[in-house]
Amino acid sequence: MRSSIIRLFAVTAFAFALLSCGANRPIQGIIITGQNNHNWPVSHQALKMTLENSGLFSLEVAVSPAAGEDMTAFNVDFSKYKLVVLDYNGDSWPKAMNDAFLDFVRGGGGVVVYHAADNSFPNWKEYNDIIALGGWEGRTEKSGPYLYWKDGGLVSDASAGVSGSHGFRHEFVLDARNTTHPITKGLPEHWKHGTDELYDRMRGPGNVKDLLYTAYSSPEKRGSGREEPLIFTVEYGKGRIFHIMLGHCGDTLEDNPAMQCAGFQTLLLRGAEWCATGKVTQKVPADFPTEEEASFRKDYRE
Secondary structure, eight states, rough: OOOHHHHHHHHHHHHHHHHHHHHHSOOOEEEEEOOSSSOOHHHHHHHHHHHHTTTEEEEEEEEEOOOOOTTTTTTOOOGGGSEEEEOOOOOOOOOHHHHHHHHHHHHOEEEEEEGGGGOOOOHHHHHHHHSSBOOOOTOGGGGOOEEEEETTTEEEOOOOOOBBBOSSOEEEEEEESSSSSTTTTOOEEEEEEEEOOOSSSSSEEEEEEOEEEEEEGGGTTOOOOEEEEEEEEEEETTEEEEEEEEOOOSSSSOOHHHHHHHHHHHHHHHHHHHHHHHSSSOOOOOOOSSSOOBOOOTSSOO
């Protein structure tokens, strides 16, 4: 009898150990890159380093054929992942990959839309529903209204005009519009971001679920003169989407202030975890920027 109890205890302890190991397993994800009007050979490395250095993620990288080359064989088995990070702005994917991506998102997959990924695929309706707001690549008022913050709420503006622009790169302050969401809970209401492009005049379906941060696009910097939505979430099917317009990539990993900004890295990490799991377990880091001063993680780790 005693030996049976001991064996039962040992089996139970082993089972709990397995469950514990599984609970600590990094979130499996993939970065899609390879074509971009931005410096993707550096940006995808910075994204991968930031996410993996946290210990929360393990990421593969899918590099597309070069622009104009045959895309037929480019495909991703999305069923292997809980998280997709989009660092892509280029030629259309094959239909099979489009369909697989939509199945992934509709089925509950997490997606991070990073910077110029919101320039992609202006004529793919479902993709534009996933990103909510996009710019450039021939988008017009036919693509949807402008969306910006004014008088305490989001304004949907259907007037004609360009889609997507930004002024001079500069440091600017992010203003919180939701301080209770798991991604932003505990973070400052205002913080200064490292030198970056401030996207403005973005258009699209405008189906933003949770607006997290905006920033003022100053006319003095050739901006729109509006408070622009830069970080927000979107729902599509059962999927969770985190859209962050920050993070214009520098020339090298060492000279990359927008992506080395501790604020950018923190929001990327928290947004990615929320996309993949629906919650955020990370503590507010001690090096998060203040309203007066940006801070940086040169080695892409806290």
